[in-house]
Amino acid sequence: MQARASSGAITRTVHTVTEADGLVVSHVRRTRLPSGLRIVTEQMAGARSASVGVWVGVGSRDERAATHGASHFLEHLLFKGTSERSALDISIELDAVGGEFNAFTAKEYTCFHARVLAADLPLAIDVLGDMITGSLIATHDVDAERDVILDEIAMHDDDPDDVVQNLLAELAWGDGSPLGRPIAGTTASIEAMTPAQIKRFYRRHYVPANTVISVAGALDHGAVVRAVKKAFGRQGWLDELAAPAPPRATAARRRPKVSAAEGRVARPFEQVNLVIGREGLTRDDDRRYALGVLNTALGGGTSSRLFQEVREQRGLAYSVYSFASHYADSGLVGVAVGCLPDRTDEVLAVVREQLRLIAADGITEDELARGKGQLVGGMILGLEDSGSRMVRLGKNELVHGEVLGIDEVIARIEAVTIGDVRAIAAEVFGRPELLALVGPA
Known part of the structure; x- marks a missing residue:
């Protein structure tokens, strides 16, 4: 079932699970906004909490040598403050309602997520929307977080599981291939990266058509869509003329060949x-x-x-x-x-x-x-x-x-x-x- 709202958004029911007595236990719906942003929700019967994730289609394999580690760097920086909230404000607002929030970076995507009581879901969406669309990426924050990331790289270098998996990827695809490089970057690439490079990377990849928002728990799909439009509509981010999703790093390349x-x-x-x-x-x-x-x-x-x-x-x-x-x-x-x-x-x-x-x-x-x-x-x-x-x-x-x-x-x-x-x-x-x-x- 598919419906087009007056705003131009397209909503459809993906699937519904019901018990024998007709009770709906799971209801998955999907809305695509004119900007290309996708919102997918699952209403769970009996839940009293809700989890929200913002998934951006960019990871370490989308980086050039000069921006190796930029995806992970941004994962850190988007928690450092916006024009509306300082880094402390972000922490206080979610801590005050007992919320859990974090982020992670992979080779092909980055995710920012939060879990809160159902009543606090609009707050979680608003905080994430502010972070994604209004991050300042201030020079002093870049410099401070650079040291944190260098410490994190050193920590991973002390973990044999991380070292051997990074070595396996390098053997498979070569350190000249984005797939073969460690997600967090290297000491050299992080030390050399500038705020201007990170901002360009941010503006290029953090666009609606490259983003999915997923929410599960006690929720109403329509209310979630309205909250997303309000939270992510800051600074014209959801304008219909927003930039299209950038091509994946694989688009113009041959399939990587793995040799012994x-x-x-x-x-x-x-x-x-x-x-x-x-x-x-x-x-x-x-x-x-x-x-x-x-x-x-x-x-x-x-x-x-x-x-x-x-x-x-x-x-x-x-x-x-x-x-x-x-x-x-x-x-x-x-x-x-x-x-x-x-x-x-x-x-x-x-x-x-x-x-x-x-x-x-x-x-x-x-x-x-x-x-x-x-x-x-x-x-x-x-x-x-x-x-x-x-x-x-x-x-x-x-x-x-x-x-x-x-x-x-x-x-x-x-x-x-x-x-x-x-x-x-x-x-x-x-x-x-x-x-x-x-x-x-």
Whole structure:
């Protein structure tokens, strides 16, 4: 069902979930304003709180070398004050109502979010709208926050998990590619970045057509749309002539090619942290559901092959797991292990043998059933609060351009066959190997 308001906004019902007695337990609606801003809400029966997220389609992969780290820098700076609110005002207004607020930056998007009591949702929307549209990005704030970010980079450099994952990305795509660079930037790029560069980056990417607002919890969709128009209408930000969304950094480039590579970073850690990776699937590849089942069976829980073989049977490591990440034009799958230095060779041999076996033979029917059950159960349990539903709404609308119903996602998972998993295992784990190691020299 779709309706066009007199303002030119287009609203439609995405899906509705009702109980057998007719009680509506979830109602998802979407409005697109003439400026291109999208507002997606999920009304949750019985909720007394609401979560709101502002999703901007810009991340570290959209940066040039000169602006490496600008997305993350802006994540910090937008909390530093506007013409209406100081940084302290922003904190006080949300703290005063017991609200939770934060932000995060990824390779392909940035999100600012808050969770409040339902009655305080208009306040949360107003604060976020002020931050997004009216940030001052003052020179003294840039200089002060620069030191904070440099400290954060140093903190990540002391975390072996962060170091090894950054190394894996660099091996996969190269440090000359935005996908291969660390999200926070480097010491050199952050020290060199100027307020003028950050402001240009802000004006280019923080536009309505590149933004999604997602809200979940106790709410009325119409009231949310009105609150968004008021909060984000500051300084003409929602004018119909607002700038279109900038093209993604991938638009004029060939698909990144991942070749076999190995790298090691020496750190005086007690453990060796290693990742064996392969190129995975793009975020819109329908086979990602089969890969999700495969990933769960391989290293997604205590019954998985890797946990049983590496930890339970051989006692080679405390932590072992597999993962899959998806981007617009590439992806990664891998196995991460932390072990004592003298066990590195044995761990590598055992993990490689498990990957060889799963590539050759796929998984069993029991593993298929457990993998589906774990995916479905984890997804549903993860959607018990308004915050997780807000994330699902915003990310899916921004990244995929649609929000699938929970039942439809479950149906796609349940439709995965053992043949689907065998085929994706043979393809993915037959690709060139990436090996990243971090630990004692």
